[in-house]
Amino acid sequence: MTSHYVDEIEALADDVAIIDHGQIVAAGSTTTLAQQLGAPSLEAAYLRVTHFDERSEQIAQTRHQ
Secondary structure, X not given: OOOOOHHHXXXXXXXXXXXXXXXXXXXXXXXXXXXXXXXXXXXXXXXXXXOOOOOOOOHHHHOOO
């Protein structure tokens, strides 16, 4: 299953892999992955490991610098 909706992932999956530019950058249980990454939620963990910048208006915002 693939999804961009974190609430859907948390409801339907036991494990999750976060993929950024075709590479798995984090993987683990939906209940513990955020904690392992030091994030308050799975969504915050995704934003952290993909270097997502919510202030950016460009689609290429997850490009690694």
